[in-house]
Amino acid sequence: GRVSLWGGRFSGGPADALAALSKSTHFDWRLAPQDLAGSRAHARVLHAAGLLDDATLEAMLDGLEQLRRDVESGAFTPAPDDEDVHTALERGLIERAGADVGGRLRAGRSRNDQVATLFRMYLREQARTIGGLVLDVVDSLVSQSTRHLGVAMPGRTHLQHAQPVLLSHHLLAHVWALLRDVDRLLDWDRRTAISPYGSGALAGSSLGLDPEAVAADLGFDGSVENSIDGTASRDFVAEFSFVCAMTAVDISRIAEEVVLWATKEFGFVRLDDAYSTGSSIMPQKKNPDVAELARGKAGRLVGDLAGLLTTLKALPLAYNRDLQEDKEPVFDAVDTLSLLLPAFAGMVETMEFDEKRLESLAPEGFSLATDIAEWLVRQGVPFRIAHEVAGACVRACEPLGIELWDLSDEDLLDISPHLTSGVREVLSVEGSLASRSAKGGTAPTRVAEQLERARDELARL
Numbered sequence: 036g037r038v039s040l041w042g043g044r045f046s047g048g049p050a051d052a053l054a055a056l057s058k059s060t061h062f063d064w065r066l067a068p069q070d071l072a073g074s075r076a077h078a079r080v081l082h083a084a085g086l087l088d089d090a091t092l093e094a095m096l097d098g099l100e101q102l103r104r105d106v107e108s109g110a111f112t113p114a115p116d117d118e119d120v121h122t123a124l125e126r127g128l129i130e131r132a133g134a135d136v137g138g139r140l141r142a143g144r145s146r147n148d149q150v151a152t153l154f155r156m157y158l159r160e161q162a163r164t165i166g167g168l169v170l171d172v173v174d175s176l177v178s179q180s181t182r183h184l185g186v187a188m189p190g191r192t193h194l195q196h197a198q199p200v201l202l203s204h205h206l207l208a209h210v211w212a213l214l215r216d217v218d219r220l221l222d223w224d225r226r227t228a229i230s231p232y233g234s235g236a237l238a239g240s241s242l243g244l245d246p247e248a249v250a251a252d253l254g255f256d257g258s259v260e261n262s263i264d265g266t267a268s269r270d271f272v273a274e275f276s277f278v279c280a281m282t283a284v285d286i287s288r289i290a291e292e293v294v295l296w297a298t299k300e301f302g303f304v305r306l307d308d309a310y311s312t313g314s315s316i317m318p319q320k321k322n323p324d325v326a327e328l329a330r331g332k333a334g335r336l337v338g339d340l341a342g343l344l345t346t347l348k349a350l351p352l353a354y355n356r357d358l359q360e361d362k363e364p365v366f367d368a369v370d371t372l373s374l375l376l377p378a379f380a381g382m383v384e385t386m387e388f389d390e391k392r393l394e395s396l397a398p399e400g401f402s403l404a405t406d407i408a409e410w411l412v413r414q415g416v417p418f419r420i421a422h423e424v425a426g427a428c429v430r431a432c433e434p435l436g437i438e439l440w441d442l443s444d445e446d447l448l449d450i451s452p453h454l455t456s457g458v459r460e461v462l463s464v465e466g467s468l469a470s471r472s473a474k475g476g477t478a479p480t481r482v483a484e485q486l487e488r489a490r491d492e493l494a495r496l
């Protein structure tokens with residue numbers, strides 16, 4: 036029959052249906068490297084506590100090393116009867132080091148503190164990788180901002196022309212959002228760098244093992260204050276999943292703009308062939324699939340987070356088997372971002388902006404009306420009146436199909452005696468941009484400084 040980790044109390048092995056339900060090796064096998072590192076550290080504290088003699092420790096570490104090599108080469112894989120990664124690796128160790136040596140490793144630890152520790156180790160590693168991939172996207176946005184510094188575009192609210200802005204200013208807005216996502220990962224890591232090893236099943240270990248030593252051995256900053264919290268908490272998983280979802284949502288907002296910008300109607304960007312797809316029926320088509328997949332995958336990552344929080348909701352302390360459901364959503368988030376981010380960075384890096392079109396559309400749609408109002412305020416006109424006067428300018432243009440700068444000096448004076456020809460200094464994109472010169476504004480000098488600060492931040496992270 037089936038062998039299990041809890042043989043003593045049971046008269047037979049689990050039913051096939053239970054074993055099938057229970058099994059997690061098809062997804063938790065990716066934690067094998069962390070499990071083996073945890074086992075090496077655990078063996079060393081067992082030795083330090085006098086529970087393994089020198090020769091046994093050596094035999095155990097040798098067995099673990101052989102097993103590590105066999106896992107790495109693929110020579111050792113989970114068997115159909117192994118319940119989870121921990122069970123499989125214990126079997127592998129016993130097969131290599133013998134039952135007398137291998138059977139000693141489980142003392143003073145439980146799969147509950149084991150899995151909580153390994154999962155933290157794994158996610159900390161993934162956070163570094165994902166953070167790096169997000170920075171690659173940031174890099175590509177920064178390089179586009181640098182390439183097109185000084186180029187104006189229509190800034191929008193409600194997707195309607197609002198005020199002219201620099202293209203670099205717009206791209207840098209996405210940069211700051213993504214830099215905050217990377218900063219969130221760093222901040223998350225500070226809370227996650229605490230090891231639950233030594234918590235045992237829930238109550239701690241009675242064998243004189245030093246959790247701080249295991250923690251240091253595994254690259255943690257310390258060990259948990261509370262063994263129940265150590266084995267039952269998964270907020271580190273939920274928070275990591277939130278940062279993944281937030282990152283995907285931030286990426287999806289760029290993606291949606293790229294989809295629009297690549298249409299004939301906008302005509303702002305041309306996507307590189309390497310990052311576009313064609314149609315099997317329409318020969319002329321060039322589709323922005325990378326951006327669309329980014330938009331779509333964001334939904335998937337939000338779903339991963341929602342699923343995880345739902346699993347955790349109202350779970351009593353301490354460990355419950357429901358917690359085994361914590362892995363697949365976050366593995367999915369990691370895998371999805373690992374596929375998406377490199378493609379997205381490549382798409383952004385190779386996008387070609389139509390500078391002339393952006394520049395020519397920047398002042399259209401009466402986007403300089405606010406500049407007229409603000410110019411009037413600088414001449415001492417109350418804003419309430421200034422707003423109305425500027426609005427009247429738009430009303431004068433609209434039926435004639437002309438833009439604000441097409442109004443003659445007489446037209447302007449007819450609308451309001453305040454509108455002397457001096458207003459023309461702000462009726463240009465350059466004038467409008469230059470006037471927004473406070474920190475955070477779109478004036479070219481401010482944006483150049485902003486770009487420097489974004490580069491500094493990129494170098495710091």
Ligand code: ARG
Nearest residue numbers: 059119146147150354358359
């Ligand atoms: N594979 C389980 C998990 O991922 C750990 C096993 C703990 N099992 C238990 N019966 N205490 O959560």
